[in-house]
Amino acid sequence: MEEGSSIFTQYVSTRHSLVKDSKILQTTYIPDNLPHRKDKIDAIVEILAPALGDNKPSNILIFGKTGTGKTAVMTYIGKELKKADPNEDHVCFIYVNCEVNDTAYGIMYSISNQIVKDPSNNKIPFTGWSLDKILTALAEVIDNENRIFVVVLDEIDRSVERNGDDIFYYLTTLNEVLKKSRVSIIGITNNAKFTDLLSPKIKSRLGEEKIVFPPYNVQQLEDILYNRAKFAFEDGVLDEDVIPYCAALSAQEMGDARRALDLLRISAEIAGRNGDSKITSAHVRSAKNKIEIDAMTEVIKTLTIQSKILLMGIIRNTENDMPVMTTGDVYSSYRYVCENIGQSVLSQRRITGLIQELDMLGVIHAKLKSYGNAGRTKEIELCISKDIIEMLKEDEVFADYKPPKQTTLI
Ligand SMILES: Nc1ncnc2c1ncn2[C@@H]1O[C@H](COP(=O)(O)OP(=O)(O)OP(=O)(O)O)[C@@H](O)[C@H]1O
Ligand SMILES: [Mg+2]
The missing domain is CATH 1.10.8.60 (Helicase, Ruva Protein; domain 3)
Known part of the structure; x- marks a missing residue:
C-alpha cells in the first residue's frame, strides 16, 4: 500500500x-434559512415576543403532517430567542421531545434539567419521586428567578397516548402556583385528531393559539x-x-x-x-x-409470530403458482406452515383479522371480489419484493420450516 x-x-x-458538507443533508441539521415557512415563523414570533417584555405569551398548539418543518421552525425560533436574550434574563427556551421523554416524570425531569445548568444542583432525581413531589420541586426551580419559560413539547401526542393528559394539566396550571415566573407551553403534533385525546379543559388551555403547517x-x-x-x-x-x-x-x-x-x-x-x-x-x-x-x-421484523406464519403461507401459495388467492386458500396454507413448524393454529376468524392488518401495512393487497349470487370473497396478492421474502425465510421462526421440494397444494 x-x-x-x-x-x-x-x-x-x-x-x-x-459532497462538500454531508451534515447539511442530514435531517437533524437545522438550516438558518427555512423557505416557505416565513408566515408561520412570523406568526409564532408575534405570539412569543411579549416574553421579552416579561409578559406571558399564549400557549400554542402546532399541527402539521410529518416533515412539514414543525420541529425545524421551533428549533430555529429557539435559537433566535436566545440571540435576542443571550443571558436568558427574560426568557428561557426549553425543548422536550415527548417521544424520547415518554413519561410525565421524564418530561418534568427534562425541563428541570435544562433550567438548572449545573446537574449536581438539580434536586430532582432521575427516578423515584412521586409526581406531586416532582411538580412542587419543578415549580420551585422555575420560580427561582422572575422569568418567562417557553416550554416546547414536541410529539406531544405520544405522551398523551401513553400516559393520558395529566401532565398537561400540571403544566398548564403551574402558573397558578408560581409567584414570580410564568410558563407558556407550545405543543407540537402531527396528529390532526390530537385534541380529541384531551379533556375539554386542557384542550382550551393548551390551544389558546393554533397554527397549522400545511404539506x-x-x-x-x-x-x-x-x-x-x-x-x-x-x-x-x-x-x-x-x-x-x-x-x-x-x-x-x-x-x-x-x-x-x-x-x-x-x-x-x-x-x-x-x-x-x-x-x-x-x-x-x-x-x-x-x-x-x-x-x-x-x-x-416487527410482525407477530402468527402474522409471520400467515405471510409465509401466502408466500408459499405464490411460489406454488397461485399469485392470487382466496381467504380459504390462505387459511389452508397458513395451517400447513403452522403444523410444519409446530405452532398452534388460530381460527379462520382470527386469521381474517390478521389478513386485514397485513393489507393495511401494505405487505399484501386484499381486494373484495363479488361473485354475483355466490357471495363475496377476498382476492389476496403478495406485495413484497424477493429480497424481503428471503429475509422472512431467514427469520428464526422458520428455522425448522421444511417445505417439501415439490409441494402439492392442499
Ligand atoms: N422550510 C424548510 N426549509 C429547509 N428545510 C426544511 C424545511 N422544512 C423542513 N425542513 C427539513 O425537513 C426535515 C423534516 O422537518 P421537521 O423535522 O421539522 O418536520 P416535522 O414537521 O417536525 O415532522 P414530524 O411531525 O415527523 O416530527 C428536517 O431535516 C428539516 O430541516
Ligand atoms: Mg418533528
Whole structure:
C-alpha cells in the first residue's frame, strides 16, 4: 500500500468529490434559512415576543403532517430567542421531545434539567419521586428567578397516548402556583385528531393559539432542496433533473421535506459508493427503492409470530403458482406452515383479522371480489419484493420450516 493511503482511501476520495458538507443533508441539521415557512415563523414570533417584555405569551398548539418543518421552525425560533436574550434574563427556551421523554416524570425531569445548568444542583432525581413531589420541586426551580419559560413539547401526542393528559394539566396550571415566573407551553403534533385525546379543559388551555403547517407542494420542496444542496454539494455534481425528481416523488406522497432530503442524501451516497462522478435520476430511483425496502424490512421484523406464519403461507401459495388467492386458500396454507413448524393454529376468524392488518401495512393487497349470487370473497396478492421474502425465510421462526421440494397444494 502506498504511504499515507489506507483501505478506506477510495471512499474518502470519491465521497469528497461529490459532497462538500454531508451534515447539511442530514435531517437533524437545522438550516438558518427555512423557505416557505416565513408566515408561520412570523406568526409564532408575534405570539412569543411579549416574553421579552416579561409578559406571558399564549400557549400554542402546532399541527402539521410529518416533515412539514414543525420541529425545524421551533428549533430555529429557539435559537433566535436566545440571540435576542443571550443571558436568558427574560426568557428561557426549553425543548422536550415527548417521544424520547415518554413519561410525565421524564418530561418534568427534562425541563428541570435544562433550567438548572449545573446537574449536581438539580434536586430532582432521575427516578423515584412521586409526581406531586416532582411538580412542587419543578415549580420551585422555575420560580427561582422572575422569568418567562417557553416550554416546547414536541410529539406531544405520544405522551398523551401513553400516559393520558395529566401532565398537561400540571403544566398548564403551574402558573397558578408560581409567584414570580410564568410558563407558556407550545405543543407540537402531527396528529390532526390530537385534541380529541384531551379533556375539554386542557384542550382550551393548551390551544389558546393554533397554527397549522400545511404539506409542501412540489415547487416548495424543490426550493427547500436547492437551498440545502447549494451548500452540501460540489459544483456541477447534481444532474439538473435530480432535485425536481426528489421533490416530485415526495410531493406525491405527503409533501414531506424529510422524505425529499432522505432521497437526495441517499442518492448521493449511492453515487458516491459506485464511484460515479455525477448524481443522476437513476440514483434517485435506487434511493427510492432502498428507502422502501428499509421501511418494509422494519414492518416485517416487527410482525407477530402468527402474522409471520400467515405471510409465509401466502408466500408459499405464490411460489406454488397461485399469485392470487382466496381467504380459504390462505387459511389452508397458513395451517400447513403452522403444523410444519409446530405452532398452534388460530381460527379462520382470527386469521381474517390478521389478513386485514397485513393489507393495511401494505405487505399484501386484499381486494373484495363479488361473485354475483355466490357471495363475496377476498382476492389476496403478495406485495413484497424477493429480497424481503428471503429475509422472512431467514427469520428464526422458520428455522425448522421444511417445505417439501415439490409441494402439492392442499
Ligand atoms: N422550510 C424548510 N426549509 C429547509 N428545510 C426544511 C424545511 N422544512 C423542513 N425542513 C427539513 O425537513 C426535515 C423534516 O422537518 P421537521 O423535522 O421539522 O418536520 P416535522 O414537521 O417536525 O415532522 P414530524 O411531525 O415527523 O416530527 C428536517 O431535516 C428539516 O430541516
Ligand atoms: Mg418533528
